[in-house]
Amino acid sequence: MxxxxxxxxxxxxxxxxxxxxxxxxxxxxxxxxxxxxxxxSLILVVMGLLPNAVSALARFIGVMSAxxxxxxxxxxxxIIKLFLMDQRISALQRQVTDTAQAEAIxxxxxxxNRAGQAAPETAESGRQAAE
Amino acid sequence: xxxLVVIPAYNEEASLPSTVRELRLKAPEVDFVVVNDGSxxxxxxxxxxxxxxxxxxxxxxxxxxAFQTGVRYAYEEGYDAVMQLDADGQHDPAFIRPxxxxxxxxxxDLVLGSRFLTEKRPRSLRMAGNALIEEAVRLTTGRRLTDPxxxxxxxxxxxxxxxxxxxxxxxxxxxxAFLIRCGAKTGEVPVSVREREAGxxxxxxxxxxxxxxxxxxxxxxxxxxxxxxxxxxxTGRPA
Numbered sequence: 001m002x003x004x005x006x007x008x009x010x011x012x013x014x015x016x017x018x019x020x021x022x023x024x025x026x027x028x029x030x031x032x033x034x035x036x037x038x039x040x041s042l043i044l045v046v047m048g049l050l051p052n053a054v055s056a057l058a059r060f061i062g063v064m065s066a067x068x069x070x071x072x073x074x075x076x077x078x079i080i081k082l083f084l085m086d087q088r089i090s091a092l093q094r095q096v097t098d099t100a101q102a103e104a105i106x107x108x109x110x111x112x113n114r115a116g117q118a119a120p121e122t123a124e125s126g127r128q129a130a131e
Numbered sequence: 132x133x134x135l136v137v138i139p140a141y142n143e144e145a146s147l148p149s150t151v152r153e154l155r156l157k158a159p160e161v162d163f164v165v166v167n168d169g170s171x172x173x174x175x176x177x178x179x180x181x182x183x184x185x186x187x188x189x190x191x192x193x194x195x196x197a198f199q200t201g202v203r204y205a206y207e208e209g210y211d212a213v214m215q216l217d218a219d220g221q222h223d224p225a226f227i228r229p230x231x232x233x234x235x236x237x238x239x240d241l242v243l244g245s246r247f248l249t250e251k252r253p254r255s256l257r258m259a260g261n262a263l264i265e266e267a268v269r270l271t272t273g274r275r276l277t278d279p280x281x282x283x284x285x286x287x288x289x290x291x292x293x294x295x296x297x298x299x300x301x302x303x304x305x306x307x308a309f310l311i312r313c314g315a316k317t318g319e320v321p322v323s324v325r326e327r328e329a330g331x332x333x334x335x336x337x338x339x340x341x342x343x344x345x346x347x348x349x350x351x352x353x354x355x356x357x358x359x360x361x362x363x364x365x366t367g368r369p370a
Contacts (some may be wrong), residue, residue, distance in 0.1 A: 020284055071203065085208070094298050096190070097192055097199075097298075099187050100190050100192055100200075101188070101192075101194070101196070101199065101200040101203055102190050103186045103188075103189055104166070104189070104200050104204075105185040105186060105204050105207065107186075107187055108164075108184070108185065108186050108187075109203065110163045111185075
């Protein structure tokens with residue numbers, strides 16, 4: 001692995017880590033969500049600091065060069081993140097749907113109660129109003 | 132039998148009043164509720180002005196989420212059955228009574244309207260898709276549904292809980308297939324469906340391919356992964 005590549009890895013990971021930590025400090029990101037990115041930058045730093053280990057691992061797996069293995073690891077991590085995000089979006093969508101439905105039903109009951117207190121025969125008057 | 136007719140409405144200010152008028156004329160004995168699916172037009176205002184029972188969604192959920200809101204309401208209010216009626220005037224309320232009678236007489240869980248029970252299915256790309264889904268449902272459930280994509284369906288009390296709360300439940304043939312595999316008893320009633328009067332359809336031509344792929348996946352693959360829930364007998368159901 002070239003020195004430039006190592007420098008890029010280390011610099012990139014440190015900047016990522018600093019950016020994430022700043023977002024957490026400003027309460028822009030939940031600490032639970034920062035964990036992934038801190039571990040991610042940690043892995044980048046380790047790969048930048050221990051190029052021999054990366055090369056050995058690349059030879060062991062049968063990847064042509066250490067740089068290719070770095071790409072492979074990064075893509076793998078990002079796919080995991082993408083999958084987790086997809087799961088989160090599904091959950092959020094379910095929650096939004098559920099909340100919207102509950103809210104619509106709650107409003108309906110509120111109107112029914114108000115109408116029930118004002119005039120018991122609202123269905124009839126509604127029918128007349130529709131004609 | 133107490134039936135709630137659910138009318139999902141997304142930007143249907145033009146056709147909603149005539150749909151409701153026709154419903155009241157042809158099926159005055161049934162209750163109905165309009166589900167306003169976050170419309171940008173005056174759909175909700177019209178409902179309030181005319182006194183239609185309204186479930187007003189704060190945001191657009193799409194047909195599935197909108198219909199499910201109505202089913203959830205029906206389930207919680209103790210209705211015996213729930214059905215979807217399109218706001219655009221495609222569904223003729225005259226068929227509500229025969230569908231209800233069929234459900235009651237044969238103690239069914241699901242009554243499906245079918246355009247092709249008595250008539251031959253016309254030849255078109257859309258109907259080819261319809262036939263394909265029929266075949267998929269037949270292969271997976273052994274049940275022949277002559278018009279699986281028709282939106283006129285009456286859901287009985289025993290399948291309502293699933294329809295109301297399961298995130299995977301949709302008023303679509305894949306869910307129908309799933310319900311049949313769970314032991315729901317189904318029947319078909321001949322209906323006819325009209326052309327749209329106004330407004331924009333949920334299912335545009337561009338979405339059709341996506342729809343078919345998803346139906347195929349759901350009927351053949353995903354439905355087998357879902358946990359089957361045998362319908363327990365609901366108590367308090369009038370004979």
